[in-house]
Amino acid sequence: xxxxxxxxxxxxxxxxxxxxxxxxxxxxxxxxxxxxxxxxxxxxxxxxxxxxxxxxxxxxxxxxxxxxxxxxxxxxxxxxxxxxxxxxxxxxxxxxxxxxxxxxxxxxxxxxxxxxxxxxxxxxxxxxxxxxxxxxxxxxxxxxxxxxxxxxxxxxxxxxxxxxxxxxxxxxxxxxxxxxxxxxxxxxxxxxxxxxxxxxxxxxxxxxxxxxxxxxxxxxxxxxxxxxxxxxxxxxxxxxx
Amino acid sequence: xxxxxxxxxxxxxxxxxxxxxxxxxxxxxxxxxxxxxxxxxxxxxxxxxxxxxxxxxxxxxxxxxxxxxxxxxxxxxxxxxxxxxxxxxxxxxxxxxxxxxxxxxxxxxxxxxxxxxxxxxxxxxxxxxxxxxxxxxxxxxxxxxxxxxxxxxxxxxxxxxxxxxxxxxxxxxxxxxxxxxxxxxxxxxxxxxxxxxxxxxxxxxxxxxxxxxxxxxxxxxxxxxxxxxxxxxxxxxxxxxxxxxxxxxxxxxxxxxxxxxxxxxxxxxxxxxxxxxxxxxxxxxxxxxxxxxxxxxxxxxxxxxxxxxxxxxxxxxxxxxxxxxxxxxxxxxxxxxxxxxxxxxxxxxxxxxxxxxxxxxxxxxxxxxxxxx
Numbered sequence: 001x002x003x004x005x006x007x008x009x010x011x012x013x014x015x016x017x018x019x020x021x022x023x024x025x026x027x028x029x030x031x032x033x034x035x036x037x038x039x040x041x042x043x044x045x046x047x048x049x050x051x052x053x054x055x056x057x058x059x060x061x062x063x064x065x066x067x068x069x070x071x072x073x074x075x076x077x078x079x080x081x082x083x084x085x086x087x088x089x090x091x092x093x094x095x096x097x098x099x100x101x102x103x104x105x106x107x108x109x110x111x112x113x114x115x116x117x118x119x120x121x122x123x124x125x126x127x128x129x130x131x132x133x134x135x136x137x138x139x140x141x142x143x144x145x146x147x148x149x150x151x152x153x154x155x156x157x158x159x160x161x162x163x164x165x166x167x168x169x170x171x172x173x174x175x176x177x178x179x180x181x182x183x184x185x186x187x188x189x190x191x192x193x194x195x196x197x198x199x200x201x202x203x204x205x206x207x208x209x210x211x212x213x214x215x216x217x218x219x220x221x222x223x224x225x226x227x228x229x230x231x232x233x234x235x236x237x238x239x240x241x
Numbered sequence: 242x243x244x245x246x247x248x249x250x251x252x253x254x255x256x257x258x259x260x261x262x263x264x265x266x267x268x269x270x271x272x273x274x275x276x277x278x279x280x281x282x283x284x285x286x287x288x289x290x291x292x293x294x295x296x297x298x299x300x301x302x303x304x305x306x307x308x309x310x311x312x313x314x315x316x317x318x319x320x321x322x323x324x325x326x327x328x329x330x331x332x333x334x335x336x337x338x339x340x341x342x343x344x345x346x347x348x349x350x351x352x353x354x355x356x357x358x359x360x361x362x363x364x365x366x367x368x369x370x371x372x373x374x375x376x377x378x379x380x381x382x383x384x385x386x387x388x389x390x391x392x393x394x395x396x397x398x399x400x401x402x403x404x405x406x407x408x409x410x411x412x413x414x415x416x417x418x419x420x421x422x423x424x425x426x427x428x429x430x431x432x433x434x435x436x437x438x439x440x441x442x443x444x445x446x447x448x449x450x451x452x453x454x455x456x457x458x459x460x461x462x463x464x465x466x467x468x469x470x471x472x473x474x475x476x477x478x479x480x481x482x483x484x485x486x487x488x489x490x491x492x493x494x495x496x497x498x499x500x501x502x503x504x505x506x507x508x509x510x511x512x513x514x515x516x517x518x519x520x521x522x523x524x525x526x527x528x529x530x531x532x533x534x535x536x537x538x539x540x541x542x543x544x545x546x547x548x549x550x551x552x553x554x555x556x557x558x559x560x561x562x563x564x565x566x567x568x569x570x571x572x573x574x575x576x577x578x579x580x581x582x583x584x585x586x587x588x589x590x591x592x593x594x595x596x597x598x599x600x601x602x603x604x605x606x607x608x609x610x611x612x613x614x
Contacts, residue, residue, distance in 0.1 A: 053554055053567060055505065058488040058496050068486030127587060166511075170460060170470045179461055186405070186462055186542035188512035193555045193566045200570025204577045211581045215588060 024136050026100045027231040034090045035228055041083040042202060048076035049199055053192075077164060084157045100137040104146040114140050132220040134235055142212065149205050152198055159195045163188065249326045250289040256325075263288075273316050274445050274457075275467050287452035288326070294451040295350055295358040297389060298332035301382045302375050302409045302418050303364025306437040307399040308334045314440035315524035327451050330358075344378050347385075351392045359450060360393035362386065364402045365409070366424055367416035374416035383424055390425040395456055397431050397446065398422070401539060404432035404463075411545035422463070431456045432463040434515075436539035441520050442468045464514065473510035473536045476518040479503070497533060507551035508535030515540040 027035070051072050059066050094102045108114045121141035123129045133139065138146055162181035165174035166188060185191050217224040221236040247255075253263060264285060271280030298308075312335065329336075331346045338346060350358055364382075367374035372381030390396055398421050401407040409418040422430050433446055446465055449457045457465040474480065482488070483502040490496055490505060504511070510518070513536050517528040529536055535551070538544040548556020554565035564572075 050567070055486060055488060058490055058501060058505075059486050060495075063481040063485040063487055066485035066487070068484075070484040072486075125584075127591065166472060167475065170466070182461060187538070187544070187547065189509065189538065189541065189547045189555045192512065193557060196554070196566030197570060200566070200573060203570070203574055207574065207577055207581065211585065215585070219588070219592075 022235040024233050024235075025098075025231055026137060026233045027228055028093075028097055028101060029231065030093045030097060031090075031101050032228055032231055034086055034093070037086050038083065038090075039206075041079045041086065042206070044075055044079035045083065046199055046203060048072050048079065049195075052076060053196060080157075080160050080164070083153075084161070087153060087157060103137045103143060104150055107144055107147040114143075117141075118144060132216070134220060134222050136233060139216075142216075145205070145208070145212075149202070149209075152201055152205070156195065156198045156202070159191050159198065163191055163195060247293070248289060248291060249293055250285075252293070252325050269316060270448055273441060274449055284452060291452065291454065293326060293328045294394075294454075295328045295330050295354045296361055296447070296451075297330060297347065297350055297358055297393075298361040298363065299382075299386060299389060300333055300377070301362065301364030301366050301386065301402070301421075302416070303400070303402045305334055305363070307363040307402075307443070308332065310435075310437035310440045311399075311443045312440075313523065314444040316441055316444075327359075327447060347389065351389060355392045357394050358392075359395055359397060359447075360389050360428075361397040361399055361447075362403045362421050363399040365406060365418050365420055367409070367418045368424075369415070369417040374418075386421065387424055390421075390428050393428055394454075395429045395431065395450065396421065396425055397433060397450070398463075399433055399443065400438055401434045401436045401541075401544070404434035404540075405542040405544075407436060408545050411543070429456050430463055431459060431465055434464065434469075434540040436544075438540070439468075439516055439520050439522060442516055460514075468516045468520075469514045469540075471514065471516075471519075473513045473515055473518045473530070477510050477530060478518065479530060500533075503530060503533075503535040505553055506535050507549060507553055509538030509541070509544070509550075510536040513538040513541050 052069075055069060055072070059068055091105070094105050117133065117135075117140035120129065120133060121139050124132045125141070137143070158178055159181055161174045161178040165172050165178055168174045170179070181191055182188065185194070213224045213228075216222070217226075223232070223234040223236075227233045250263065254260075264281070267284040267288065268281040271277075271284045274280065276283065300308075330350050331343065333343060336343060364375075366372060366381075366383035366386050368383060372383040375382040377385055398404045402409065402418075403421045406414075406418055406420050409416060410420070422432075431446060431450070433443060435442070442465075445468065446457065449465075449467075457467055460466050460469060462469075474483075477483075479500060479502045482500070483504055487499075487501040488496060488505040489501050489503050492506070502508070508530065510530065517536070518530065521528045521531070537550045538547070548554075548563065548565065552565065554567055556563045556565055557569060
């Protein structure tokens with residue numbers, strides 16, 4: 001009995017010890033918080049943004065009785081601020097956080113092993129290799145996807161604030177900081193169009209992101225879904241012989 | 242013509258206009274330019290002391306709608322501007338001289354008032370075939386334009402043609418028409434876009450330049466801030482209907498009769514910088530939205546190439562298919578979704594057809610595994 005109490009890890013009722021797992025703390029609280037706030041903000045932004053481009057059916061009666069577009073736009077702008085401030089915070093956290101918090105901002109394309117991993121992971125998704133590799137942070141393909149997402153996020157923040165500055169006025173700080181967008185696209189119609197395409201690329205990213213996270217959780221023998229809740233990445237077992 | 246031109250004040254006094262009327266005119270002009278309470282005094286000061294500025298008005302590829310608009314200006318009256326404040330030495334549409342006589346004026350102004358005259362350009366130069374698509378006075382317009390610009394004090398780009406390119410520069414732009422700032426690099430240019438620009442905006446800009454001898458404050462895109470710093474949408478009288486979510490859904494529906502917002506009918510007010518919703522047209526009578534039609538964004542860059550005037554979302558012409566961003570985006574999401582479904586299906590089939598793992602067996606049969614219990 002004494003021996004059983006000394007045993008670490010999970011045991012079953014017969015005293016048989018289960019496989020002890022390797023666990024690494026990857027996603028710090030700040031990163032997880034950012035992830036979920038970001039997910040929420042993006043959901044609000046996509047829905048409200050779509051409705052700004054294609055408004056709901058016209059409401060009857062006096063204009064003074066409604067503020068429908070006003071509220072939709074308010075939702076979009078406030079979620080946009082949450083996203084932008086969250087992004088700045090996340091950028092700050094890349095400097096003070098752990099090594100994994102820097103990953104999404106710096107894809108190490110100069111690293112030969114990373115590039116090899118990228119190709120290997122692509123093969124894994126094309127069913128060309130039998131087993132996936134395990135990574136503590138993002139796998140190289142996921143890493144590349146995350147970094148692309150960061151680029152799209154920066155584009156959406158810049159174009160979003162540029163469009164916002166049109167309403168805020170040419171003497172607003174938004175225009176002072178983001179007015180350069182109109183030097184690239186003098187007609188704001190084009191900025192709207194690219195902002196829409198950016199939104200759809202984020203929707204596509206989100207679909208692939210969720211699919212890949214669930215799939216990897218099942219097949220790669222490492223946790224992904226629970227990791228973004230608890231922060232810990234659990235490696236389940238080794239490859240098949 | 243002499244090098245010493247009389248001032249505006251001297252001229253109108255000679256025409257019998259009282260000082261009282263002159264001061265009134267100064268106040269009105271200052272107000273229309275948004276110069277503030279002290280503006281009237283500076284306007285009067287300028288008109289009393291500065292010689293009238295010679296203006297050369299050239300026409301390239303264009304439709305003359307800018308000139309048509311200009312001569313309908315109510316405040317200040319085009320007559321006052323054309324005949325008194327400036328010295329409009331050359332405008333081939335409304336000048337009396339013709340042929341060699343008219344051509345001589347260009348060279349005379351260029352020599353006599355080197356660096357002092359204003360070059361106003363209506364239309365733009367085509368560059369293909371060495372500029373042969375617009376021959377003016379026997380020479381390509383682009384040559385005459387750059388020649389006259391080289392000795393000008395400043396250049397005014399009238400209308401969307403000169404500012405952005407407009408219809409002749411729309412795809413596929415067979416003549417390679419370009420806005421004038423692509424060929425005039427070394428002179429300050431003020432862009433006054435619109436197809437045509439509002440008459441009061443045109444005379445306002447000309448008045449400002451001639452009175453103060455400099456260009457007004459310009460925005461990032463070279464447009465005078467005083468007229469182009471707000472969108473049609475920002476000052477639209479139908480804006481409350483937009484904020485409420487009340488739209489015209491189709492022409493002649495109830496919303497159209499009630500004067501709801503034309504956003505869904507493709508109004509470009511939210512992306513168009515111009516003074517239509519404040520200054521309005523024809524002496525403040527109306528403007529497109531007030532007449533029940535959406536703004537087509539005529540003062541914006543490339544407004545011909547942004548899909549239908551009646552669609553809210555801009556058409557994107559890619560791979561020969563014209564769709565808007567949301568249609569393209571939704572199609573892409575569908576393709577990705579279907580791809581993931583297929584991928585997940587293949588994954589599931591492979592999982593079911595491969596031998597299942599047996600953790601316990603693997604571990605217990607492997608004595609080298611430190612995790613084995």
